[in-house]
Amino acid sequence: xxxxxxxxxxxxxxxxxxxxxxxxxxxxxxxxxxxxxxxxxxxxxxxxxxxxxxxxxxxxxxxxxxxxxxxxxxxxxxxxxxxxxxxxxxxxxxxx
Numbered sequence: 001x002x003x004x005x006x007x008x009x010x011x012x013x014x015x016x017x018x019x020x021x022x023x024x025x026x027x028x029x030x031x032x033x034x035x036x037x038x039x040x041x042x043x044x045x046x047x048x049x050x051x052x053x054x055x056x057x058x059x060x061x062x063x064x065x066x067x068x069x070x071x072x073x074x075x076x077x078x079x080x081x082x083x084x085x086x087x088x089x090x091x092x093x094x095x096x
Contacts, residue, residue, distance in 0.1 A: 019085045022090070027046075029042070033089055035084055035089075038084075039061055040060045040061070041059040041081075044056045044058050058080055059081070
């Protein structure tokens with residue numbers, strides 16, 4: 001089953017599973033995308049794909065290869081965002 005849609009709110013249920021070990025980040029929260037070492041960004045929205053809850057992350061400084069590969073592409077009406085799941089992100093280390 002494939003479904004994907006853009007959401008500003010979410011509800012984690014048996015129909016929308018979160019794969020991360022940490023809680024689902026809030027919209028506007030800063031996270032680090034560990035998948036392919038994409039780096040830091042800000043959560044803009046949520047999506048569900050194949051029953052898994054994911055987040056759209058607007059990357060702060062994406063790698064050059066990612067910019068070339070995704071130039072002009074829109075993901076779920078969100079240009080310049082990476083679509084990632086819970087296991088593909090982490091929270092930044094606290095500033096000291």
